[in-house]
Structures are given as C-alpha cells and as structure tokens.
Amino acid sequence: MIKFNEVTKVYENITALRKVSFSIEKGEFTFVTGPSGAGKSTLLKLIYLAEKPDEGSISIAGWETLSLKEKAIPFVRRNIGIVFQDFKLLPNKNVYDNIAIALRIRGVKESEIKSRVHEALKLVNLRHKTESFPSALSGGEQQRVTIARAIVGEPTVLIADEPTGNLDVDNTAGIMRIFREINAKGTTIIFATHNMELVKNTGLRVLKLDNGNLVRDERA
Amino acid sequence: MYSLRLALKSLWHDRWINLLSVITIATGLFILGVVVFSLYNVEKIASHMPERFTINVFLSNKATDRDIKGLIKYLKRSPIVKDYRYISKEDALKELRRSLKDAAYILEGIDENPLFPSVVVRIKSSEFDKNKVMELIDRIKGMSRVDDVIYAARLFESIEKLSRGFRLLGLGIILLFSLSVVFVSYSTVKILFYRRNEEIEIYKLLGATKGFIRSPFIIEGSVLGALGGCLASAAIFGFVFILKGYNNPVPFLAYLKLPMPFVAVLPVVGLALGAAGSTIALGRLKYQDA
Ligand SMILES: Nc1ncnc2c1ncn2[C@@H]1O[C@H](COP(=O)(O)OP(=O)(O)OP(=O)(O)O)[C@@H](O)[C@H]1O
Ligand SMILES: [Mg+2]
Numbered sequence: 001m002i003k004f005n006e007v008t009k010v011y012e013n014i015t016a017l018r019k020v021s022f023s024i025e026k027g028e029f030t031f032v033t034g035p036s037g038a039g040k041s042t043l044l045k046l047i048y049l050a051e052k053p054d055e056g057s058i059s060i061a062g063w064e065t066l067s068l069k070e071k072a073i074p075f076v077r078r079n080i081g082i083v084f085q086d087f088k089l090l091p092n093k094n095v096y097d098n099i100a101i102a103l104r105i106r107g108v109k110e111s112e113i114k115s116r117v118h119e120a121l122k123l124v125n126l127r128h129k130t131e132s133f134p135s136a137l138s139g140g141e142q143q144r145v146t147i148a149r150a151i152v153g154e155p156t157v158l159i160a161d162e163p164t165g166n167l168d169v170d171n172t173a174g175i176m177r178i179f180r181e182i183n184a185k186g187t188t189i190i191f192a193t194h195n196m197e198l199v200k201n202t203g204l205r206v207l208k209l210d211n212g213n214l215v216r217d218e219r220a
Numbered sequence: 221m222y223s224l225r226l227a228l229k230s231l232w233h234d235r236w237i238n239l240l241s242v243i244t245i246a247t248g249l250f251i252l253g254v255v256v257f258s259l260y261n262v263e264k265i266a267s268h269m270p271e272r273f274t275i276n277v278f279l280s281n282k283a284t285d286r287d288i289k290g291l292i293k294y295l296k297r298s299p300i301v302k303d304y305r306y307i308s309k310e311d312a313l314k315e316l317r318r319s320l321k322d323a324a325y326i327l328e329g330i331d332e333n334p335l336f337p338s339v340v341v342r343i344k345s346s347e348f349d350k351n352k353v354m355e356l357i358d359r360i361k362g363m364s365r366v367d368d369v370i371y372a373a374r375l376f377e378s379i380e381k382l383s384r385g386f387r388l389l390g391l392g393i394i395l396l397f398s399l400s401v402v403f404v405s406y407s408t409v410k411i412l413f414y415r416r417n418e419e420i421e422i423y424k425l426l427g428a429t430k431g432f433i434r435s436p437f438i439i440e441g442s443v444l445g446a447l448g449g450c451l452a453s454a455a456i457f458g459f460v461f462i463l464k465g466y467n468n469p470v471p472f473l474a475y476l477k478l479p480m481p482f483v484a485v486l487p488v489v490g491l492a493l494g495a496a497g498s499t500i501a502l503g504r505l506k507y508q509d510a
Contacts, residue, residue, distance in 0.1 A: 050425065052508055073507040077427035088422050104222050105428035149426075 001026040007056035016042040018212040032192040034209035040192040081150030083160035089134040120148040140171040157188045227439035241408040245448025252397040253456040259390040275341040276370045283365040302344040405441045405497030445494020449487030
C-alpha cells in the first residue's frame with residue numbers, strides 16, 4: 001500500500017528524515033511515534049504529497065510518486081483522508097459545510113452529500129452540532145469534525161497527525177475507538193503521536209522516529 | 221454548480237469593494253467605448269469625403285472621338301472609378317453661361333468657343349487609397365491629348381491623414397484601456413485570492429483540482445467585467461443620447477451613429493477582459509512545495 005525506500009528529506013540545513021525505509025500493507029494500523037521534531041509530520045506530508053523527497057522513492061497505492069504528473073496529485077489525494085495536526089477547518093463554514101467540502105470537490109451530488117455527511121457525523125458523535133461554526137466548538141469536537149471530513153470520502157488510507165494532541169483522557173479514548181472502528185472496515189491507518197501511553201498494549205505496529213532516523217519498527 | 225454559488229456568495233459578501241471594481245471597470249470600458257464610437261464615426265465621415273473628391277481631366281482641343289473613347293474605355297475598366305461625366309466644349313460653354321447668369325454678356329462677341337472638353341471622374345469611396353488614385357491620375361496624364369489633370373490635392377491628403385491619425389491614436393487608447401480593465405480585475409481577484417489563501421491550501425490538500433479552485437475566482441472576475449461592461453454600455457447610450465439631443469446647437473452631431481451591436485458587445489468585452497485578469501491573477505497553482 002505504502003512503501004518508502006531510503007527516503008531523505010532536508011529542510012534548508014535540517015535533515016527531517018534520513019534514509020527511511022518501510023512498507024505498510026493494506027488494512028494495517030500503524031503508529032508513527034517519536035519526540036517533537038523527530039520527523040513524524042514530515043513523513044506524513046511525504047505520503048499525502050505535500051512534500052517531495054530529496055532522495056529515495058515513495059510508492060502509494062501503486063503510484064510511484066516521483067513519476068507522478070502534477071495533474072494526478074488531486075486524484076491520488078482523494079484516496080487519502082487526512083486529519084491535520086492543526087485541524088485546518090474553514091472558520092467561515094459550519095460543521096456540515098466543512099465536511100461536505102471534501103465531497104463537493106469530488107463533484108458528488110448534494111443529495112448524496114447530505115446522507116454521507118450525516119453518516120460521518122454519526123460516527124464521530126456530532127450530529128447535534130451540524131450548524132455550529134468551528135470557533136464555537138471545543139478542541140475535541142473540532143478534532144472529530146476533522147476526522148469526519150477525512151473519512152467522508154471513504155479513503156483507502158487515513159492519515160492522522162497527532163489527532164489526540166491536546167485532548168483529555170476520555171476524549172482520547174473516544175477518538176481511539178473511532179479509529180479502531182474505521183480500521184475494522186478495512187481502511188489503512190497511519191497514526192502519528194508522541195503519546196506512548198496511547199500505543200502501549202495495543203498490539204499494533206509502531207514506527208519510532210528519532211531525529212529523522214527510523215530507530216524501531218515493531219509491535220507494541 | 222458549486223463554483224457558481226461560491227462565486228456569487230463571495231461577490232455579495234464583498235459587494236462594496238466589488239461595486240468599486242465594477243465602476244472602475246465601467247469607466248475604463250466607457251472610455252474605450254467612446255474611443256471606438258468616435259473612431260467609427262470619423263471613419264464614416266472620412267469614407268464619405270471621397271465622394272466630394274473629383275478628378276477633372278482636361279482634354280486638348282485637338283482631341284478626337286477616338287481619344288475620348290480611349291479615355292472613357294480606360295475609366296470604365298478601372299475598378300476604383302465610381303462614375304465619370306464627359307463635358308463637351310459646348311456643354312462647358314452652356315454651363316459657364318448659366319453660372320455667369322446676368323454677367324453672361326461678357327461672353328458676347330466671342331465667336332469661337334474658347335473652352336476645352338473635359339471628363340469629371342469620381343472615385344469609389346470603398347476603394348479610396350492614395351496609391352491607387354495616384355496611379356490612375358498618372359495613367360490619365362500619360363494619355364494622348366490629355367492636357368491637364370486637376371484634383372484637390374489638399375483634400376486628398378487630409379482624408380488620408382485624418383483617418384490614419386485617428387486610427388493610430390484610437391488603437392493606442394483602446395490598448396491602454398483594455399489593459400487597465402485587465403489590471404483592475406487582476407488586482408481585485410488577487411486580493412480575494414490572498415485573503416482566501418488558507419482556504420485554497422485546504423482545498424488542495426483535500427484533493428481539489430485546479431479547475432475547481434480557479435473557477436469561482438474566474439467566475440467572479442468575469443461577472444465583475446461583465447457588470448462593468450453593462451454599466452459602460454448604459455453610460456455610452458446615455459452619452460450619445462445627450463450628444464444627439466434635439467436642442468443641440470451643433471447640427472452635425474445629429475448625424476452621429478451608434479451601432480447597436482457595438483453596445484451589446486461591451487459586456488462581452490468586459491467579461492473577456494475580466495476573465496483574462498483573474499486568470500493572470502491566479503497564476504500557476506502548485507500542489508507541492510519543491
Ligand atoms: N517547512 C519547514 N521548513 C523548515 N524546517 C522544517 C519545516 N517543517 C519541518 N521542519 C523541521 O523538520 C524537523 C521535523 O519536523 P516535523 O514537523 O516532521 O516534526 P514532528 O515529529 O512532527 O514534531 P511534532 O511532534 O512537534 O509535531 C524539525 O526540526 C522541524 O523544525
Ligand atoms: Mg508534527
């Protein structure tokens with residue numbers, strides 16, 4: 001599904017990733033861990049094509065990203081749902097429209113959008129907040145809107161960058177449950193976090209980064 | 221159409237700024253329209269002037285029927301000659317008598333007709349071209365028993381210069397104001413684009429195509445341009461109406477013509493220039509940082 005081969009990414013003088021290789025199978029649930037600045041977000045950005053590797057190659061769902069035409073990028077991204085570390089919600093749109101936009105860019109009919117958005121809202125337990133604007137939501141609620149937007153397009157891969165970043169224990173447990181549920185339906189999940197408590201005893205795969213190096217690849 | 225809804229919503233959201241843009245575009249297009257309108261009318265007047273332009277070919281007294289026939293045959297074949305009139309010596313004398321009226325007595329006592337036969341030639345206004353006319357004159361001059369060819373050289377020159385000068389000036393102004401309309405839509409859309417930059421970045425990450433991202437902006441630019449064009453059309457209509465007003469002291473203005481298709485085309489021109497401006501403003505969108 002996703003394959004990194006000796007990938008290096010350099011920002012000006014900082015090497016964010018150094019010769020990182022791994023491969024993730026379809027339907028797998030994988031954590032990416034490591035301290036702040038280890039390169040977690042960079043790794044995810046390379047997957048959703050926001051960045052290009054300086055060395056090495058990446059293949060996603062059979063696409064070689066290096067030989068990918070610019071025009072194909074949006075269509076590859078439609079297979080990837082992203083939960084951003086900083087949410088990236090549209091402040092001037094309500095919850096419904098924030099989620100619907102993921103389908104509107106795909107040209108889905110409004111009637112279908114309606115039912116799919118409501119389904120996604122049900123999954124993240126936010127049906128009562130359809131009309132609210134992001135500024136009127138708590139951090140956990142905004143996080144869940146972001147998750148709903150990421151999954152409403154039924155992507156094959158779901159990427160989450162610190163989706164429990166600043167949530168309390170209950171909220172974190174709730175969001176973990178949602179991800180396990182999505183994964184149970186067959187979606188590949190890549191979940192970046194620096195919270196080792198979250199990873200512990202899950203029995204899931206963990207890629208540990210430190211200072212740009214992949215230092216461990218094992219089951220928790 | 222989601223893009224259309226988005227564009228209209230945004231147009232309405234910033235309606236006062238957009239109104240300003242529309243007025244600016246309308247002003248540009250109005251000036252553009254006035255220039256085209258003036259140019260059109262100058263061309264029209266210039267194209268009627270050749271009708272007053274005549275070439276008088278004076279023949280020698282010794283000219284035979286054959287000489288005259290030869291000249292007429294040549295004129296008949298020339299593609300630029302509108303018509304010609306042969307005036308015999310006798311006709312010329314009659315005409316002179318008539319024009320002298322009461323003073324005709326001065327002609328008494330002249331036994332022999334002192335005048336020359338002549339041919340008056342008029343040129344087709346559609347074919348009025350300096351080189352062609354000069355070629356014709358030179359040819360006639362070279363014919364046997366043609367004494368002299370007289371034409372209004374001054375009028376000839378001024379027709380040429382007037383339309384050429386106006387055309388050049390008009391073209392310059394048209395270019396200038398087209399560019400200014402493009403620039404206004406460019407900067408309007410550029411500001412919108414910067415203000416929505418964050419939104420656009422999110423759209424890109426969610427998998428929106430460039431077309432999807434661009435179309436609301438291009439629609440906005442086009443709508444602004446088209447609205448400006450409509451306003452300019454209305455203004456020109458009013459402007460010409462006042463110019464041609466019934467109590468106008470300059471009667472010549474009443475002959476000015478405002479072609480209707482031209483009024484109709486201004487909104488389309490505005491739309492095209494608006495679309496061009498916004499397309500330039502959007503520039504190249506990129507999905508990836510290098
Ligand atoms: N756009 C950028 N320009 C320059 N340096 C960058 C850029 N993005 C990331 N970096 C640097 O690359 C390194 C890895 O950053 P990255 O965001 O991947 O870390 P992270 O593991 O996600 O950290 P955190 O847990 O704080 O989110 C850091 O040293 C960071 O400063
Ligand atoms: Mg990060």
